[in-house]
Amino acid sequence: MLELDVEPLRSWQKGFDTSRYTSPSLQYEVIEVYRHDAWAFTQGLDWSNGFLYEGTGSCGKSKSEASRLPTMSRVLLRRQLPDKYFGEGMAVVNDTIHQLTWHHNRGFIWNATTLEPLGSFDFKTSTGEGWGLTWNGQHLIVSDGSSTLHFWDPVTHKTVRKIQVKHKGRPVDNLDELEFAHGHVLANIWLTDLIARIDPHTGEVMHMLDFSSIYPQIVRDNELTSIDAVLNGIAYDPREDVLYITGKLWPRLYKVRLFLTRH
Numbered sequence: 123m124l125e126l127d128v129e130p131l132r133s134w135q136k137g138f139d140t141s142r143y144t145s146p147s148l149q150y151e152v153i154e155v156y157r158h159d160a161w162a163f164t165q166g167l168d169w170s171n172g173f174l175y176e177g178t179g180s181c182g183k184s185k186s187e188a189s190r191l192p193t194m195s196r197v198l199l200r201r202q203l204p205d206k207y208f209g210e211g212m213a214v215v216n217d218t219i220h221q222l223t224w225h226h227n228r229g230f231i232w233n234a235t236t237l238e239p240l241g242s243f244d245f246k247t248s249t250g251e252g253w254g255l256t257w258n259g260q261h262l263i264v265s266d267g268s269s270t271l272h273f274w275d276p277v278t279h280k281t282v283r284k285i286q287v288k289h290k291g292r293p294v295d296n297l298d299e300l301e302f303a304h305g306h307v308l309a310n311i312w313l314t315d316l317i318a319r320i321d322p323h324t325g326e327v328m329h330m331l332d333f334s335s336i337y338p339q340i341v342r343d344n345e346l347t348s349i350d351a352v353l354n355g356i357a358y359d360p361r362e363d364v365l366y367i368t369g370k371l372w373p374r375l376y377k378v379r380l381f382l383t384r385h
Contacts, residue, residue, distance in 0.1 A: 184209030
C-alpha cells in the first residue's frame with residue numbers, strides 16, 4: 123500500500139511473528155507458472171468467464187486490465203483511472219467490475235466485457251481507506267487495512283454488516299487483497315505471504331496458509347528491487363477449482379490448487 127522508509131519496514135517484516143499463524147492441515151501445489159508484468163503494482167485480481175482481471179495502484183499509473191492466460195503480456199482490455207486516484211481492490215459482480223481507490227473514498231464501476239465506465243460511487247470504511255474487495259454472490263466484501271471486513275450492498279455500496287477477523291482470539295490486522303471461495307473469505311495479510319481462510323459469519327480464521335515457499339525469499343532478493351513487492355493478488359477460478367496468486371511487481375503468476383481440511 124504505502125511507500126515507506128525501507129529500513130524500518132524491513133525490520134518490521136523480520137520481526138513479524140508468522141509462526142502463531144501456521145496450520146499444518148493446509149497444503150497446496152503449484153500447477154503452472156505464468157509470466158506476469160513486473161511493472162504492475164498489483165492491488166486486485168479476479169477471474170471470470172475465462173478472463174483474468176487485474177487492478178493496479180500508484181497515482182497516475184492505476185488501471186484495470188483484462189487478459190487471458192497463458193499470455194498475460196497481451197492485455198486485451200485496459201482502462202486507466204484518473205491520475206489523482208490510487209487504485210485498489212476489484213471484484214467482478216455479474217457483468218460489471220467494481221474497483222476501489224485507496225484514500226479518496228471513491229470507487230469505479232466498469233463494464234466487464236468492454237471496461238467501459240459505467241459510473242462511480244462514494245464509500246466509507248472503518249479506517250477511511252479502501253484496500254481489498256471481493257463478491258460472495260450477495261454482498262461486496264471490503265477490507266480497509268484493519269481487522270474489519272465490511273459487507274456492502276452491491277447497489278448502494280453501504281455497509282449492511284461487518285465482522286472483526288480473529289485468529290485464536292486475537293484480531294488479525296492488515297487484511298488486504300480478498301477472494302471468496304468455497305464459502306469462505308480468503309484474505310492476504312499485508313507485508314506477509316499469509317492468506318487467511320475466514321468464516322464470513324463469525325470472522326474466525328479457520329486456516330492460515332503460508333505461501334512463502336511459492337516464491338522463495340532467496341529468489342526474490344535476486345529478482346526484486348522494491349520493498350513494496352509483496353504478495354497481493356488472489357483470484358479464484360471455480361471451473362478448475364484453482365487459485366491464481368501473484369504480488370506487486372512480481373514477474374510471475376502462480377496457478378495453485380489448495381487441499382483444505384473440511385469443517
